[in-house]
Amino acid sequence: MTGGPLVLGLDVGGTTSRVLLADLDGRVLATATGAGGNPVSHGGATAARHVLAALRTALAEVDPARVTAGVIGLAGGQITGPTLDQVWPAAGLLTTPHLVSDLELAYAAGTAGPAGSVLLSGTGAAAAQCRDFEPVRIADGHGWLLGDRGSGFWLGRAAVTAALAANDRGELDGLAARVVTALAGPLPAGPGTRAAVIAAVHADAPVRLARLAPLVLAAATAGDPAARRLVERAADHLLDSLTAVRPADSALPVVLAGGVLSPGSPLCTSVRARIAARWPDAPLSHTGNTAGAAAWLAARRLGRTDGALHARLTA
Structure with a gap:
């Protein structure tokens, strides 16, 4: 050699x-x-x-x-x-x-420090407290069927649920209209749209709903109120997961990971604000x-x- x-x-x-x-x-x-x-x-x-x-x-x-x-x-x-x-x-x-x-x-x-926390939101979502880099406590990461709250999948599923509710009210605009168009084409509110959206979702693998997350994040950035509400709910879920594994008085680093938490996304902004309020001395970094x-x-x-x-x- x-x-x-x-x-x-x-x-x-x-x-x-x-x-x-x-x-x-x-x-x-x-x-x-x-x-x-x-x-x-x-x-x-x-x-x-x-x-x-x-x-x-x-x-x-x-x-x-x-x-x-x-x-x-x-x-x-x-x-x-x-x-x-x-x-x-x-x-x-x-x-x-x-x-x-x-x-x-x-x-x-995200860090060379051997102890701290990681919060991940991509297709799935999880939080972990690490010691010598190895996760010693994990919250969520249970998969799309049982958890992954605040993930790309969660955002996509919540967006479809909201779109179907809007269609039922005959108020298909904003985020709801974008979701319907992404799944079934530009359709007006009505029973046909309801059937088309449900059929499109069930024709694909459930986890594929994560592909709608960028649409939600873009709408939230543009100021869509329904999208903003979903982003704030996702941020709450992610903070709940992090709180479950991270000591309340910790000043150890927090690493943010996953495409849904990429720097500059509205979800990342909301999560960073929540972490800074709860752990003001914790260094924050991205992968x-x-x-x-x-x-x-x-x-x-x-x-x-x-x-x-x-x-x-x-x-």
């Missing part, structure tokens, strides 16, 4: 798989993006094929034997992670990446490069814990 040791970070989601390869000085040697590799979303064989393709792209110009440590972040990984075990030797790796949850990866992507965070967690396993390395890999 020629050259120094390398670390490998992988963030494997349902839509996208990201890989980052770096040395222990924080120099990024390669990155790759591939199709989603979560076995729950795609099945074991397809997920393994997608992750392997992204890995081979990242490792194309280096000797895979130089990878001394790796970390893979994967939602539901404790259950589904072993289905990817065949990928590592197939890519030429001599080490098996350490498996962490998506919450641990999100937290590490950076999650594949880089996975590489940094791998470097920590080799004893490299400095914040400068974290900053370089998560930028």
Whole structure:
């Protein structure tokens, strides 16, 4: 093996798989993006094929034997992670990446401090209190059927419910009209619209309602009162989840994660205000490069814990 040791970070989601390869000085040697590799979303064989393709792209110009440590972040990984075990030797790796949850990866992507909280809202939603980066208490994250309050799915479902209620009142305008158009086309209020919206929702996977979240957020930004009400309710739900795991007097950092909580979104603005009011001394940050965070967690396993390395890999 020629050259120094390398670390490998992988963030494997349902839509996208990201890989980052770096040395222990924080120099990024390669990155790759591939199709989603979560076995729950795609099945074991397809997920393994997608992750392997992204890995081979990242490792194309280096000797895979130089990878001394790796970390893979994967939602539901404790259950589904072993289905990817065949990928590592197939890519030429001599080490098996350490498996962490998506919450641990999100937290590490936002701070180099080992203890604090993470609040995530994407398709799903959850909060966690972390110690040594690992979640020790988790609230929500129960999936679309049982929870995920304040998530993209929650916003989408609430928007459809509000649109159907507006249609029943014969008041199809604003957010309600936008939701109907997105699902069934520009239709007037009436029984036909009711049937068309219900049919469109039930014809797709339930979690696909999350695709309506950007529509709600855009309407809220434009001042739509119905959208603003949904955003405020979502913010309340997310704060409830964070309060369930975070001590009332904590001054530890809070990391915000997930596309629905991206900087500048009206939901992010509302959540940040609530956190600042409840924990005024807590540093607030957003996730950076999650594949880089996975590489940094791998470097920590080799004893490299400095914040400068974290900053370089998560930028």
